[in-house]
Amino acid sequence: xxxxxxxxxxxxxxxxxxxxxxxxxxxxxxxxxxxxxxxxxxxxxxxxxxxxxxxxxxxxxxxxxxxxxxxxxxxxxxxxxxxxxxxxxxxxxxxxxxxxxxxxxxxxxxxxxxxxxxxxxxxxxxxxxxxxxxxxxxxxxxxxxxxxxxxxxxxxxxxxxxxxxxxxxxxxxxxxxxxxxxxxxxxxxxxxxxxxxxxxxxxxxxxxxxxxxxxxxxxxxxxxxxxxxxxxxxxxxxxxxxxxxxxxxxxxxxxxxxxxxxxxxxxxxxxxxxxxxxxxxxxxxxxxxxxxxxxxxxxxxxxxxxxxxxxxxxxxxxxxxxxxxxxxxxxxxxxxxxxxxxxxxxxxxxxxxxxxxxxxxxxxxxxxxxxxxxxxxxxxxxxxxxxxxxxxxxxxxxxxxxxxxxxxxxxxxxxxxxxxxxxxxxxxxxxxxxx
Amino acid sequence: xxxxxxxxxxxxxxxxxxxxxxxxxxxxxxxxxxxxxxxxxxxxxxxxxxxxxxxxxxxxxxxxxxxxxxxxxxxxxxxxxxxxxxxxxxxxxxxxxxxxxxxxxxxxxxxxxxxxxxxxxxxxxxxxxxxxxxxxxxxxxxxxxxxxxxxxxxxxxxxxxxxxxxxxxxxxxx
Numbered sequence: 001x002x003x004x005x006x007x008x009x010x011x012x013x014x015x016x017x018x019x020x021x022x023x024x025x026x027x028x029x030x031x032x033x034x035x036x037x038x039x040x041x042x043x044x045x046x047x048x049x050x051x052x053x054x055x056x057x058x059x060x061x062x063x064x065x066x067x068x069x070x071x072x073x074x075x076x077x078x079x080x081x082x083x084x085x086x087x088x089x090x091x092x093x094x095x096x097x098x099x100x101x102x103x104x105x106x107x108x109x110x111x112x113x114x115x116x117x118x119x120x121x122x123x124x125x126x127x128x129x130x131x132x133x134x135x136x137x138x139x140x141x142x143x144x145x146x147x148x149x150x151x152x153x154x155x156x157x158x159x160x161x162x163x164x165x166x167x168x169x170x171x172x173x174x175x176x177x178x179x180x181x182x183x184x185x186x187x188x189x190x191x192x193x194x195x196x197x198x199x200x201x202x203x204x205x206x207x208x209x210x211x212x213x214x215x216x217x218x219x220x221x222x223x224x225x226x227x228x229x230x231x232x233x234x235x236x237x238x239x240x241x242x243x244x245x246x247x248x249x250x251x252x253x254x255x256x257x258x259x260x261x262x263x264x265x266x267x268x269x270x271x272x273x274x275x276x277x278x279x280x281x282x283x284x285x286x287x288x289x290x291x292x293x294x295x296x297x298x299x300x301x302x303x304x305x306x307x308x309x310x311x312x313x314x315x316x317x318x319x320x321x322x323x324x325x326x327x328x329x330x331x332x333x334x335x336x337x338x339x340x341x342x343x344x345x346x347x348x349x350x351x352x353x354x355x356x357x358x359x360x361x362x363x364x365x366x367x368x369x370x371x372x373x374x375x376x377x378x379x380x381x382x383x384x385x386x387x388x389x390x391x392x393x394x395x396x397x398x399x400x401x402x403x404x405x406x407x408x409x410x411x412x413x414x415x416x417x418x419x420x421x422x423x424x425x426x427x428x429x430x431x432x433x434x435x
Numbered sequence: 436x437x438x439x440x441x442x443x444x445x446x447x448x449x450x451x452x453x454x455x456x457x458x459x460x461x462x463x464x465x466x467x468x469x470x471x472x473x474x475x476x477x478x479x480x481x482x483x484x485x486x487x488x489x490x491x492x493x494x495x496x497x498x499x500x501x502x503x504x505x506x507x508x509x510x511x512x513x514x515x516x517x518x519x520x521x522x523x524x525x526x527x528x529x530x531x532x533x534x535x536x537x538x539x540x541x542x543x544x545x546x547x548x549x550x551x552x553x554x555x556x557x558x559x560x561x562x563x564x565x566x567x568x569x570x571x572x573x574x575x576x577x578x579x580x581x582x583x584x585x586x587x588x589x590x591x592x593x594x595x596x597x598x599x600x601x602x603x604x605x606x607x608x609x
Binding site for chain 1: 559
């Protein structure tokens with residue numbers, strides 16, 4: 001050891017403890033650098049552009065619709081037991097999810113079979129739900145409202161809630177125009193919805209007893225409820241994370257902006273774009289390719305086998321609220337490209353939507369059944385594919401065990417943590433005083 | 436990989452880069468679905484090998500080829516001027532019959548499909564072909580949902596039921 005160590009002991013200690021110091025040989029710790037093509041690749045992940053328009057929802061950027069939607073998002077009256085609102089499971093204090101393995105509505109006898117998805121950056125998606133069975137944010141919102149395990153409500157009841165509260169009625173009519181005459185009891189029963197597999201259910205009987213014009217009028221109100229809620233959800237954007245500031249620094253050559261991005265995170269980023277192969281599916285500025293893959297994650301105990309995307313296509317194609325349906329504000333545009341040519345390839349069996357990784361550090365547990373409790377568990381799985389379920393169908397070959405070393409796993413997690421930004425207008429975190 | 440059909444793609448891609456003006460790198464476009472230009476295969480799926488975003492659409496170039504037994508000539512291009520990565524697009528396709536002095540091939544059925552050999556999966560969509568007359572066809576519903584090496588297949592069946600496949604290799608950049 002050189003005599004300099006005697007005089008500058010702390011510096012030498014630091015060198016000794018640095019990861020690059022191997023077995024007494026002093027190899028300077030490798031500074032993490034990115035070459036030109038890596039920088040170009042990194043820049044494709046940031047900044048996240050403004051939320052794309054949803055042409056099927058003419059109100060997606062309408063502030064009045066958003067305020068009404070925010071009010072409804074927090075409103076427990078939209079449930080059969082008066083205890084369930086969207087916020088029951090998508091809690092802003094828990095990063096717009098619920099911290100549970102699978103969703104459970106207050107007062108419900110049993111949980112739903114999937115993990116509650118976070119609503120961060122939700123409006124950037126092409127498909128909604130783990131299986132993509134909704135093709136717009138507004139049509140997504142209608143499904144939990146009528147699911148017996150969630151709000152357990154009906155579209156007729158929802159229309160009556162709007163009609164019977166003078167403030168709500170007023171807010172609705174300002175945005176969407178007059179409500180149908182819901183006080184005409186003979187035409188508009190108190191509760192009802194179509195239930196294909198249970199035509200004898202009282203709600204189904206009430207629904208089929210209505211004229212088709214009145215059913216259409218109620219469907220339109222229901223779709224508008226979804227459009228208002230979607231306008232609110234469109235505001236839940238996270239795009240100013242430490243990673244975004246780092247990339248801005250790279251682009252501008254501003255070293256101060258790069259400084260906050262630790263060496264661990266840099267190494268993690270390099271892994272993300274290279275050896276760990278995360279970029280293959282978590283690509284683009286919202287860290288998702290917007291589509292579906294079979295990650296071969298073992299199912300959670302006691303939860304049924306889930307066909308994933310394979311099962312999601314049929315309900316999407318037959319939904320009256322799809323982007324090509326009568327309640328869409330643009331049935332012939334992009335929505336048609338999305339839906340009209342879909343098919344059901346077998347490799348979609350067991351495939352689930354690639355989630356964004358922005359704010360993922362805050363949304364444990366992970367995966368469609370909340371199978372993994374921590375990011376460590378997630379990385380352990382990708383690293384080893386331990387207990388990966390065999391795919392009986394033509395399987396994608398892009399998922400391979402990436403064999404990350406212990407320190408590489410830590411670095412990758414350090415990078416994932418830099419994707420965190422929860423700054424949001426505090427007014428969105430609770431219901432507005434009036435709709 | 437079929438080099439016979441790869442070659443025209445390579446050549447065309449080279450012509451395209453010579454003639455196309457290089458624009459400086461731009462911040463990426465819409466959420467996650469960056470547009471990118473068509474590049475020749477082969478690809479190394481491990482290498483995050485990237486070209487700067489062209490920003491504005493590059494001029495459209497035809498890609499030409501011949502079906503396996505040489506009966507049909509094809510040329511196709513993306514209507515938006517490029518083959519986008521993970522965005523929907525439409526193809527324009529022109530067919531001619533080499534047994535008829537390259538006369539436009541009308542009333543053919545054309546089935547378009549694609550495959551990622553490195554991933555063992557195809558497209559998540561089933562494109563449809565609409566005949567437009569004069570040997571021209573419009574292919575709707577195309578979507579290459581991932582970057583990497585794609586094989587694009589055109590199965591052409593003429594009025595007499597003669598069927599031949601044409602195949603193109605392309606590499607979509609992330």
